[in-house]
Amino acid sequence: MSRRFNCTIRVAGACLAFAITALSSLALAEDEEHKHEHKHKNDMRSVPILPLYQQECGACHIAYPPQMLPAGSWHRIVNNMKQHYGTDASLDAATVKELEQWIMPQTNHARPLPEPPEDRITRSEWFTRAHHEVAAAVWSRPEVKSAANCTTCHVTAEQGNYSEHYVRIPGGGT
């Protein structure tokens, strides 16, 4: 079963779950790494969430973890909030700057993520791989509405936990 979400970085002898590095190598992470510690494996809150980020980026959808996109994508997103995926989410420059200062350090991964089409998490290679067992028809169920609506299935996503152990698909099955 390849859905393992492993720790792949070790810093100063400790195995850190720097979450996205694990994500970016989801398909690669295999046997060898099963030996390493798993306790943080789905924790996207290795850095506590900035209240301003929660407030400004968590009103219309879940506040997506910065680790899930590369710096270039975030830069384009936060600097173009007036035309944000079909909606006006305009922000003042000072807020944008503060958000970027918090987001960017979390995007430095051992292996940089490629920039996905439309700068969408849901169109990232790692996302497709992580969800390959989810049947295509599930995404178009009315209860799911959008793949970007992580919380419909990941019941602990608000806490930064996307573990496959806390997934409940509305309408059942996978």
Added chain:
Amino acid sequence: MSIFPSPSVTRLLQVLALALVAAAPCVHAETSEQILDQYRTQAGTAPDPSRGQQFFTSKHDHEWSCSSCHGDKPVQTGKHVVTGKSIGPLAPAFNQERFTNTAKVEKWFRRNCNDVVGRECTPAEKADVISWLLTLK
């Protein structure tokens, strides 16, 4: 428990400092009546709740109405029309955080009116909407 991945202590401190600044309590403490008054003054006319309801529940040559996300009668939790995320009730009697911070109110009127009407709302339109929301008990 969880270990910070920040490469340097400096960066960690920066992040914490930022978090503290952003967590500082909000000093605005307006009431919905005061915010309505500001718009009434700017508009120079008396607000009309039924016009506010009409404005809120109708489409304005765009895809969505205000109701698309907030519901026809925003005394209940709404649902973002694209993302499905729930949105707390807009009527102040059902959500005491609503219309207590002018900057927040202005930010959302700017965005949402742009999406729904294709321009900013006028002070009269804003006053109409708030006066209607205040009648919902």
